[in-house]
Amino acid sequence: xxxxxxxxxxxxxxxxxxxxxxxxxxxxxxxxxxxxxxxxxxxxxxxxxxxxxxxxxxxxxxxxxxxxxxxxxxxxxxxxxxxxxxxxxxxxxxxxxxxxxxxxxxxxxxxxxxxxxxxxxxxxxxxxxxxxxxxxxxxxxxxxxxxxxxxxxxxxxxxxxxxxxxxxxxxxxxxxx
Amino acid sequence: xxxxxxxxxxxxxxxxxxxxxxxxxxxxxxxxxxxxxxxxxxxxxxxxxxxxxxxxxxxxxxxxxxxxxxxxxxxxxxxxxxxxxxxxxxxxxxxxxxxxxxxxxxxxxxxxxxxxxxxxxxxxxxxxxxxxxxxxxxxxxxxxxxxxxxxxxxxxxxxxxxxxxxxxxxxxxxxxxxxxxxxxxxxxxxxxxxxxxxxxxxxxxxxxxxxxxxxxxxxxxxxxxxxxxxxxxxxxxxxxxxxxxxxxxxxxxxxxxxxxxxxxxxxxxxxxxxxxxxxxxxxxxxxxxxxxxxxxxxxxxxxxxxxxxxxxxxxxxxxxxxxxxxxxxxxxxxxxxxxxxxxxxxxxxxxxxxxxxxxxxxxxxxxxxxxxxxxxxxxxxxxxxxxxxxxxxxxxxxxxxxxxxxxxxxxxxxxxxxxxxxxxxxxxxxxxxxxxxxxxxxxxxxxxxxxxxxxxxxxxxxxxxxxxxxxxxxxxxxxxxxxxxxxxxxxxxxxxxxxxxxxxxxxxxxxxxxxxxxxxxxxxxxxxxxxxxxxxxxxxxxxxxxxxxxxxxxxxxxxxxxxxxxxxxxxxxxxxxxxxxxxxxxxxxxxxxxxxxxxxxxxxxxxxxxxxxxxxxxxxxxxxxxxxxxxxxxxxxxxxxxxxxxxxxxxxxxxxxxxxxxxxxxxxxxxxxxxxxxxxxxxxxxxxxxxxxxxxxxxxxxxxxxxxxxxxxxxxxxxxxxxxxxxxxxxxxxx
Numbered sequence: 001x002x003x004x005x006x007x008x009x010x011x012x013x014x015x016x017x018x019x020x021x022x023x024x025x026x027x028x029x030x031x032x033x034x035x036x037x038x039x040x041x042x043x044x045x046x047x048x049x050x051x052x053x054x055x056x057x058x059x060x061x062x063x064x065x066x067x068x069x070x071x072x073x074x075x076x077x078x079x080x081x082x083x084x085x086x087x088x089x090x091x092x093x094x095x096x097x098x099x100x101x102x103x104x105x106x107x108x109x110x111x112x113x114x115x116x117x118x119x120x121x122x123x124x125x126x127x128x129x130x131x132x133x134x135x136x137x138x139x140x141x142x143x144x145x146x147x148x149x150x151x152x153x154x155x156x157x158x159x160x161x162x163x164x165x166x167x168x169x170x171x172x173x174x175x176x177x
Numbered sequence: 178x179x180x181x182x183x184x185x186x187x188x189x190x191x192x193x194x195x196x197x198x199x200x201x202x203x204x205x206x207x208x209x210x211x212x213x214x215x216x217x218x219x220x221x222x223x224x225x226x227x228x229x230x231x232x233x234x235x236x237x238x239x240x241x242x243x244x245x246x247x248x249x250x251x252x253x254x255x256x257x258x259x260x261x262x263x264x265x266x267x268x269x270x271x272x273x274x275x276x277x278x279x280x281x282x283x284x285x286x287x288x289x290x291x292x293x294x295x296x297x298x299x300x301x302x303x304x305x306x307x308x309x310x311x312x313x314x315x316x317x318x319x320x321x322x323x324x325x326x327x328x329x330x331x332x333x334x335x336x337x338x339x340x341x342x343x344x345x346x347x348x349x350x351x352x353x354x355x356x357x358x359x360x361x362x363x364x365x366x367x368x369x370x371x372x373x374x375x376x377x378x379x380x381x382x383x384x385x386x387x388x389x390x391x392x393x394x395x396x397x398x399x400x401x402x403x404x405x406x407x408x409x410x411x412x413x414x415x416x417x418x419x420x421x422x423x424x425x426x427x428x429x430x431x432x433x434x435x436x437x438x439x440x441x442x443x444x445x446x447x448x449x450x451x452x453x454x455x456x457x458x459x460x461x462x463x464x465x466x467x468x469x470x471x472x473x474x475x476x477x478x479x480x481x482x483x484x485x486x487x488x489x490x491x492x493x494x495x496x497x498x499x500x501x502x503x504x505x506x507x508x509x510x511x512x513x514x515x516x517x518x519x520x521x522x523x524x525x526x527x528x529x530x531x532x533x534x535x536x537x538x539x540x541x542x543x544x545x546x547x548x549x550x551x552x553x554x555x556x557x558x559x560x561x562x563x564x565x566x567x568x569x570x571x572x573x574x575x576x577x578x579x580x581x582x583x584x585x586x587x588x589x590x591x592x593x594x595x596x597x598x599x600x601x602x603x604x605x606x607x608x609x610x611x612x613x614x615x616x617x618x619x620x621x622x623x624x625x626x627x628x629x630x631x632x633x634x635x636x637x638x639x640x641x642x643x644x645x646x647x648x649x650x651x652x653x654x655x656x657x658x659x660x661x662x663x664x665x666x667x668x669x670x671x672x673x674x675x676x677x678x679x680x681x682x683x684x685x686x687x688x689x690x691x692x693x694x695x696x697x698x699x700x701x702x703x704x705x706x707x708x709x710x711x712x713x714x715x716x717x718x719x720x721x722x723x724x725x726x727x728x729x730x731x732x733x734x735x736x737x738x739x740x741x742x743x744x745x746x747x748x749x750x751x752x753x754x755x756x757x758x759x760x761x762x763x764x765x766x767x768x769x770x771x772x773x774x775x776x777x778x779x780x781x782x783x784x785x786x787x788x789x790x791x792x793x794x795x796x797x798x799x800x801x802x803x804x805x806x807x808x809x810x811x812x813x814x815x816x817x818x819x820x821x822x823x824x825x826x827x828x829x830x831x832x833x834x835x836x837x838x839x840x841x842x843x844x845x846x847x848x849x850x851x852x853x854x855x856x857x858x859x860x861x862x863x864x865x866x867x868x869x870x871x872x873x874x875x876x877x878x879x880x881x882x883x884x885x886x887x888x889x890x891x892x893x894x895x896x897x898x899x900x901x902x903x904x905x906x907x908x909x910x911x912x
Binding site for chain 2: 024025026027028029030031036037038039040041079080081083084086096097098099100101102103149
């Protein structure tokens with residue numbers, strides 16, 4: 001008659017496994033503009049205005065920890081592979097949700113970047129990239145809103161206006177470094 | 178006078194012929210009467226020797242009449258020395274060897290006991306055979322029984338459960354050494370039967386290089402191993418040891434089939450039919466006393482568990498071995514070729530990147546930007562090892578190897594390809610001076626890697642090394658010191674030298690064996706890290722031919738003990754790494770470049786235990802605590818090293834009842850504190866339960882495996898879904 005394993009050991013093992021694995025891991029997260037649990041970054045909606053240019057390749061959402069002081073600083077955006085906005089198919093005002101995954105920290109500029117069809121280099125960035133809209137300070141809409149990210153940050157909503165986009169040279173004229 | 182001389186010579190000749198051709202033969206057995214193979218029988222006075230075969234028989238020729246001293250040695254048994262009188266053409270001398278109760282205690286007085294438990298023999302830590310508890314570094318052994326129990330498809334799935342070892346999407350981490358760099362620049366060296374087998378271009382590891390059916394066991398050496406193995410052994414060594422060919426006709430065959438569970442949530446449904454997997458493997462061999470050979474082949478198809486995840490892989494392999502009559506000289510040749518065609522679901526899709534059905538992300542579907550991406554990979558190796566033990570005090574071996582890897586990435590943005598070769602040559606000697614308590618291993622090694630690729634260019638890298646390590650016993654204590662010097666040359670340019678010393682000791686006592694070691698490791702930049710020139714996510718990856726080797730000092734203090742039915746091992750480890758090679762973004766241009774960037778500290782605790790509370794039940798526990806930090810530098814604050822979980826826990830249990838068994842593995846990996854690329858993505862820890870059952874009847878065995886039985890949905894690397902629940906049944910037949 002072979003010996004049987006101690007029952008209390010089996011019970012303890014099963015209880016431990018059940019306790020540790022009681023959640024099922026990742027779960028569906030509706031794209032509501034709210035961040036899912038466990039997310040670190042900014043989430044919200046983008047409201048599109050104006051007609052989408054035919055030369056549009058993509059519109060990204062990016063964030064800067066410090067407002068860029070030079071054209072070189074424009075490359076210090078987060079995240080490295082930014083989320084792409086789901087563009088509307090019709091001319092009417094529509095909204096899209098986004099989730100911008102970011103390392104914890106302070107962000108001084110969250111914006112949408114429109115990119116024209118073409119291969120991007122540092123020299124042609126001014127013609128291929130446009131600032132298409134940014135998250136604004138609720139107290140002073142003329143200024144960018146500052147975000148302190150330590151976990152999920154909801155309702156970071158802003159407008160993308162295809163009729164009022166700004167090239168790199170708008171912020172950094174040719175004479176600036 | 179001249180005729181007389183001829184007559185005398187003729188008369189003496191038969192006497193001399195007889196005198197020089199006397200043979201000593203017999204059988205070596207243990208105390209239970211079981212024949213012992215591979216015991217070394219040395220006629221000390223004549224300098225002649227031979228090994229026992231699988232039946233325990235030996236034969237030593239070329240002896241002269243008279244008394245001779247015969248020494249019989251086998252690791253794990255007390256050495257026996259007899260005096261035998263050679264008084265004819267053939268003298269029989271049968272021997273019984275008494276087992277040691279753990280060689281680590283051989284110098285410590287032991288109470289008499291009938292129970293003999295020997296630790297396993299390992300060959301990787303010191304480039305020679307030794308008992309596990311004689312090694313001064315931590316070693317995990319994955320034996321054949323565990324590989325078979327787990328019914329895995331590739332060997333990494335079995336090694337993944339070893340204490341302190343963790344896999345991230347196929348990239349191995351030993352005690353947090355590597356992190357995740359998408360297969361580039363592994364800090365773990367892969368060996369196949371002791372022969373280095375990291376890819377020549379990327380330095381990564383192809384885990385399907387060796388057919389699973391041919392694997393006998395895997396040894397994992399933790400900590401810096403560069404003092405013997407050179408570059409890439411910075412974080413440890415994984416040695417895949419293949420099966421010996423038995424002395425008979427032998428056939429092994431395995432067929433397996435399985436199904437992947439559908440996504441656990443309807444929102445993530447992506448196909449109407451479940452994904453399937455099938456495989457078949459066959460290996461056949463014929464072995465004679467002196468010559469043995471075998472061939473194998475196999476095929477695998479998998480639909481995958483997510484969109485764009487299908488795979489077709491086939492392989493062929495072969496091996497052969499020749500031994501001299503006295504078994505002192507052995508030539509082993511082996512090779513394998515694998516063709517692998519697989520879809521690449523690089524990133525899962527998020528809002529706007531595919532039809533997510535209103536979800537923020539859909540982990541089972543691929544990002545539209547990567548639709549249609551697939552890779553065809555071909556890899557193979559050929560290696561030959563010649564070994565000889567010309568005397569009981571000296572063994573040497575020469576080995577040559579060729580590893581060929583190549584791939585073509587088919588992708589929307591343009592196809593990429595790379596073909597690489599790695600040629601290796603090593604000459605190694607092992608010396609045991611007579612009457613000394615010292616064993617010394619010395620060797621020289623050369624490796625030449627070349628690559629032809631549209632990404633990496635056309636380049637060569639030469640690595641030339643000399644090493645030596647000596648172990649000496651002082652009473653019961655074993656002290657080892659050694660060093661290796663490596664010289665690196667890129668494209669035939671100047672040599673860069675790197676010195677890797679190490680020092681270690683094992684202190685046996687009644688409480689077990691305590692080990693301590695300190696050593697320096699290094700890793701030379703791979704050709705891919707130096708010369709990669711491509712575009713990733715709009716960023717240009719630019720070459721950096723000036724990359725320097727990264728280095729690390731590693732220390733370890735460990736203890737191994739057996740207390741009743743429990744065998745335990747614990748170790749604290751500490752690594753200070755310098756000049757770590759990591760991808761870096763250049764802020765002045767849209768560029769990514771591999772640079773010598775980081776100083777890092779990796780420290781932690783490794784605990785493991787196995788217990789057999791009752792005869793039928795085997796349980797095991799392994800826990801690793803990891804503290805992995807990138808140290809602060811000017812303009813760069815300290816932070817956690819990416820892709821290193823702080824806690825890693827593995828629990829296993831197997832219950833046997835006659836021909837049947839059931840078992841389970843549970844693996845917990847804490848949530849990564851930091852990841853790269855998508856640091857804000859939702860991420861969770863890993864909690865994976867595997868269940869298994871087996872039934873063996875004669876030559877047939879059937880194994881049922883439910884991998885990830887809880888269907889826990891998680892990711893270890895950014896936007897890459899880890900395997901979901903899969904149920905598979907495999908049937909093996911052995912003749």
